[in-house]
Amino acid sequence: MPADDKPGPSVKDDKRYEALRREGNSKEKSARIANASAAQGAGTVGARGGRAGSYDEWSVDDLRKRARELDVAGRSSMTKSELVDALRNH
Structure with a gap:
């Protein structure tokens, strides 16, 4: 490391x-x-873990709201798959 x-x-x-x-x-x-x-x-x-639904099933609006809560940079221009990846790896 x-x-x-x-x-x-x-x-x-x-x-x-x-x-x-x-x-x-x-x-x-x-x-x-x-x-x-x-x-x-x-x-x-x-x-x-595992009680929230899969991010794949969320709408883009809901993904962006969650990304905003977590202060994910660049969220407004991300596609759904990019948002899902960013949230999973946050």
């Missing part, structure tokens, strides 16, 4: 963070998951 990609001192589970980054997840998402699983246990965190 490059030196500029090392987790900061606020990351509670360095190994999980590094594994998530190798999978291609963003720094923010990796830190969020690593910290939640360190605090609550991986089983608890994993059991929470």
Whole structure:
């Protein structure tokens, strides 16, 4: 892992963070998951996922609203597939 990609001192589970980054997840998402699983246990965190509908089924307007909530840059000019990809990798 490059030196500029090392987790900061606020990351509670360095190994999980590094594994998530190798999978291609963003720094923010990796830190969020690593910290939640360190605090609550991986089983608890994993059991929470999968309840929202697939982004593929959302309208472009709804995708843009969600992208705005997450402050995704360039969202107004993105296609549906670009929005879905940006949201999944945020």
